[in-house]
Amino acid sequence: MTYGTRASDLAAPGQLAARAGNIATEWAPTIARVLLGLTLAWFGYHELMTPQLWTGYVPGVPATSDLAIVLVLAHGWLLLALAVAIIAAIRLRVAAGFAALLLVQIVLELGVRGGLTDLTLRDVGVLGLAVCLMGETRQRAVLST
Numbered sequence: 060m061t062y063g064t065r066a067s068d069l070a071a072p073g074q075l076a077a078r079a080g081n082i083a084t085e086w087a088p089t090i091a092r093v094l095l096g097l098t099l100a101w102f103g104y105h106e107l108m109t110p111q112l113w114t115g116y117v118p119g120v121p122a123t124s125d126l127a128i129v130l131v132l133a134h135g136w137l138l139l140a141l142a143v144a145i146i147a148a149i150r151l152r153v154a155a156g157f158a159a160l161l162l163v164q165i166v167l168e169l170g171v172r173g174g175l176t177d178l179t180l181r182d183v184g185v186l187g188l189a190v191c192l193m194g195e196t197r198q199r200a201v202l203s204t
Contacts, residue, residue: 088195095188096146099158103138106131118168137161145192155192162186 106113113134114120114127121127141161144154166186169179 088192091188092148092151092192092195093146095155095158095185095192096142098142098185099138099145100142103135103142106135106138110135116165116168116172151195152193155189155195159186159189159193162189 110128110131113131114122114124117127117130120130138161141154141158144150145158162182162185166179166182169176169182173179
């Protein structure tokens, strides 16, 4: 043992790692919730600001129709509402369930139209996050449970 080193200091790195693991375990679901909400809000915002760029993704409706614009706008508002509910943890499991259903539809539509692409796989990951949050009960920084 060198001068100034205590036996308790030698255990500190292990204790530090354990503490970091506890903090990560405690906050990971909350971080996942906020990131999913921000992702949904990002796409909802863009659908509302430039719906004409998204009409090609509306199944069964001509991309140039007014109905396609209306459906994209409705989808954008739904994404924003889900984002707010998920970020604020208002009925989190229900909101995550609706987000998962919406993402299943998106993944299936993208898969049918374009096959296995980077967009499809990105949305599969976001879907996985929504599914995980459906079962999560440990949350921090919530407005409502």
